[in-house]
Amino acid sequence: MMTTLSPSSRAATRGWSDITIRNLFVIPTVAFLIIFNVFPLLYSLGFSFTDFRASSKAPVNFVGLKNYTDILADPVIWRSFSTTLWYVIVSVTGQFVVGFGLALLLNRPIPGKGFLTTLLLLPMMLSPVVVGLFWKLIYDPSWGILNYALGLGKTAWLTDANLALYAVAITDIWMWSPFVMLLSLAGLSAVPKHLYEAASIDRASKLYTFFRITLPLVAPILLIAVIFRTMEAFKTFDIAFVMTGQPQAELISSRLYKMAFAQWQTGPASALAYIVLIMVLCITNIYVKYLNKAKER
Amino acid sequence: MISREFNQKYFGPGSITLMVAGILFLCQPWISFLHAWSVLVMLIGLIGFNISVHIPPPEQLVDEDDTGPVSISKTVAAGGGHD
Amino acid sequence: MAVVSTRSGRLGNRIAIAIVLVITLIFLSPIYWITTTAFKPLVQATSVPPSVLFEPQITPFVKLFTKRAQLTGPVSPEVYEAAPWWEKLVLDGGERLARDGNGDVVFSAYPDRFVNSLIIAITSTILAVSLGTITAYGFSRFRVKGEADLLFFILSTRMLPPIVVAIPMFLMYRAVGLNDTHVGLIILYTAFNVSFAVWLMKGFIDEIPKEYEEAALVDGYTRMQAFFKIVLPEAATGIAATAVFCFITAWNEYAFALILTNRRAQTAPPFIPSQVGTGLQDWTVIAAGTVLFLLPVAIFTFLLRNHLLRGMSFGAIRK
Numbered sequence: 001m002m003t004t005l006s007p008s009s010r011a012a013t014r015g016w017s018d019i020t021i022r023n024l025f026v027i028p029t030v031a032f033l034i035i036f037n038v039f040p041l042l043y044s045l046g047f048s049f050t051d052f053r054a055s056s057k058a059p060v061n062f063v064g065l066k067n068y069t070d071i072l073a074d075p076v077i078w079r080s081f082s083t084t085l086w087y088v089i090v091s092v093t094g095q096f097v098v099g100f101g102l103a104l105l106l107n108r109p110i111p112g113k114g115f116l117t118t119l120l121l122l123p124m125m126l127s128p129v130v131v132g133l134f135w136k137l138i139y140d141p142s143w144g145i146l147n148y149a150l151g152l153g154k155t156a157w158l159t160d161a162n163l164a165l166y167a168v169a170i171t172d173i174w175m176w177s178p179f180v181m182l183l184s185l186a187g188l189s190a191v192p193k194h195l196y197e198a199a200s201i202d203r204a205s206k207l208y209t210f211f212r213i214t215l216p217l218v219a220p221i222l223l224i225a226v227i228f229r230t231m232e233a234f235k236t237f238d239i240a241f242v243m244t245g246q247p248q249a250e251l252i253s254s255r256l257y258k259m260a261f262a263q264w265q266t267g268p269a270s271a272l273a274y275i276v277l278i279m280v281l282c283i284t285n286i287y288v289k290y291l292n293k294a295k296e297r
Numbered sequence: 298m299i300s301r302e303f304n305q306k307y308f309g310p311g312s313i314t315l316m317v318a319g320i321l322f323l324c325q326p327w328i329s330f331l332h333a334w335s336v337l338v339m340l341i342g343l344i345g346f347n348i349s350v351h352i353p354p355p356e357q358l359v360d361e362d363d364t365g366p367v368s369i370s371k372t373v374a375a376g377g378g379h380d
Numbered sequence: 381m382a383v384v385s386t387r388s389g390r391l392g393n394r395i396a397i398a399i400v401l402v403i404t405l406i407f408l409s410p411i412y413w414i415t416t417t418a419f420k421p422l423v424q425a426t427s428v429p430p431s432v433l434f435e436p437q438i439t440p441f442v443k444l445f446t447k448r449a450q451l452t453g454p455v456s457p458e459v460y461e462a463a464p465w466w467e468k469l470v471l472d473g474g475e476r477l478a479r480d481g482n483g484d485v486v487f488s489a490y491p492d493r494f495v496n497s498l499i500i501a502i503t504s505t506i507l508a509v510s511l512g513t514i515t516a517y518g519f520s521r522f523r524v525k526g527e528a529d530l531l532f533f534i535l536s537t538r539m540l541p542p543i544v545v546a547i548p549m550f551l552m553y554r555a556v557g558l559n560d561t562h563v564g565l566i567i568l569y570t571a572f573n574v575s576f577a578v579w580l581m582k583g584f585i586d587e588i589p590k591e592y593e594e595a596a597l598v599d600g601y602t603r604m605q606a607f608f609k610i611v612l613p614e615a616a617t618g619i620a621a622t623a624v625f626c627f628i629t630a631w632n633e634y635a636f637a638l639i640l641t642n643r644r645a646q647t648a649p650p651f652i653p654s655q656v657g658t659g660l661q662d663w664t665v666i667a668a669g670t671v672l673f674l675l676p677v678a679i680f681t682f683l684l685r686n687h688l689l690r691g692m693s694f695g696a697i698r699k
Contacts, residue, residue: 015602025518029511036571037537040548072333085324105396118685125681127632129649134414143426235541238634242653260547273544278339282316284539291696
């Protein structure tokens with residue numbers, strides 16, 4: 001699996017050889033990840049072709065692709081997928097607009113900028129489940145601060161079938177806009193100053209400068225931020241799970257959780273897990289492609 | 298085999314398109330035919346993409362003497378990984 | 381946008397700063413609200429209109445750590461006088477503290493869950509950072525065949541949705557008796573964090589000039605000595621930043637903890653929401669639990685502020 005080594009092999013004559021050290025350093029981690037990630041996934045791949053139920057001792061039967069075809073024909077699961085996509089679109093767009101907007105505003109000399117930025121970054125470091133919980137307090141229809149502050153009367157944010165998804169998305173936007181802001185700021189500060197100076201000498205309009213200089217140079221980093229948030233949004237579980245039980249707002253992770261651990265349909269749940277896994281792997285591949293591209297710069 | 302030029306021009310971008318299309322097919326709420334076949338589309342795109350990243354790009358940059366520590370960016374530039 | 385010297389430009393700048401300040405206040409208001417709720421008297425936590433002015437008290441924190449019962453009748457003056465000040469706060473609120481046979485106050489489950497969170501997060505952080513650092517060194521300094529593929533594999537394990545991994549893990553842990561144990565969660569969090577640690581540490585180690593070690597090798601150090609005496613001290617800042625990131629991830633994790641623990645090894649994240657539905661909904665107590673839980677993360681965020689960008693982009697963007 002591994003061959004040649006570095007030329008600084010004078011040390012190889014003393015102590016352990018470089019090959020030994022490299023193997024000692026790299027193999028344990030790879031083995032650890034194979035045992036605790038790859039192996040369990042292969043285990044559940046097996047279950048996805050059976051009618052196994054973890055809650056019963058009934059004999060397990062091989063059912064072939066039936067679980068997969070059943071899932072793709074199930075209207076409830078289909079609706080969960082559509083809801084998830086809509087949630088991803090709303091929440092990532094919101095994070096992009098708020099985060100990039102904030103970065104543009106912050107990209108100027110401001111007294112106490114470092115402190116201000118750190119304060120703004122606080123939400124994304126907090127535990128999603130606890131964030132979901134205290135937003136529940138804020139969203140409360142009768143005594144929540146949000147309805148009172150905005151004068152919305154008794155709007156039932158989390159129990160209204162039409163609003164619940166947006167309420168969760170707003171919380172997610174609050175939490176993760178700072179992430180987009182952080183990456184955008186890095187991109188903006190990397191734009192060479194002389195380009196702006198040249199543009200101002202040419203009397204280029206602000207709009208022109210923005211679309212021709214700023215945006216193209218920030219785009220690669222923005223793309224990374226957006227793909228990463230898209231991937232995370234597809235996986236959303238904690239926030240939505242604690243905030244609302246509305247079936248209309250059920251994301252695919254919550255559906256999967258219910259199938260696996262409330263209804264104990266282990267076989268079909270494993271199949272659904274694999275569909276979600278393929279989807280996430282697709283986005284991961286695209287993400288890493290752009291991540292490595294950004295690294296080379 | 299897939300030629301390097303073909304890979305860079307069509308095969309690579311094509312598999313990314315397939316992956317994205319598969320995700321959209323899976324999640325769109327309207328056409329059940331597309332939903333039913335979406336997983337296969339994603340899977341083909343995913344496999345295609347992973348074949349594509351292992352084909353080196355047309356302009357050759359392979360490390361000839363094959364010795365010495367190599368950085369990831371060089372490996373990637375030589376087509377050795379997920380670029 | 382960048383160089384502003386005209387008067388209209390300066391005015392524009394002022395407006396921008398004003399907008400930023402307003403947005404910052406809006407952003408921080410939820411955190412402000414939950415923090416103040418943790419110090420409110422129960423009636424004021426759910427009063428309409430919401431009360432902004434109140435007399436702060438620490439009753440919610442006393443309640444958070446103890447088991448309580450509703451008072452059935454008035455308390456006799458002797459009992460009230462004999463009670464310590466913190467018990468009086470609870471008695472004032474119309475509840476009494478539950479006591480065991482020896483007359484000692486019975487603690488709630490919160491301290492246990494908090495300690496579980498600490499044990500599991502700290503242990504898994506140490507393991508993940510140790511493994512991650514040596515692996516990052518291996519990738520950084522030696523030629524590894526299929527390096528890009530291995531690094532991709534390592535990162536991709538981090539991207540897996542927790543629920544997807546939790547289904548087989550639950551069955552495997554059930555088979556070997558690791559469900560609801562500290563060890564079980566520590567292993568999982570280590571696996572989850574080690575990939576992140578490898579990517580982040582590789583960036584930090586790549587930045588340490590190879591010449592340092594080569595000089596040490598010429599001086600007669602072995603490779604291992606050079607690693608421990610030259611590389612590790614140079615990478616100390618990176619190791620600390622990586623450790624804090626791993627700690628926060630493990631500290632905040634919810635899905636695995638929800639599925640794989642229920643009592644003995646349960647951490648705080650699945651415990652705090654489970655208190656919402658039980659008995660009397662005392663939001664001040666939930667808020668107090670939340671504030672205590674978020675406090676370490678808030679402190680760490682300030683310590684980490686210069687490394688956030690790097691950590692959040694898996695070491696890809698270094699500025």
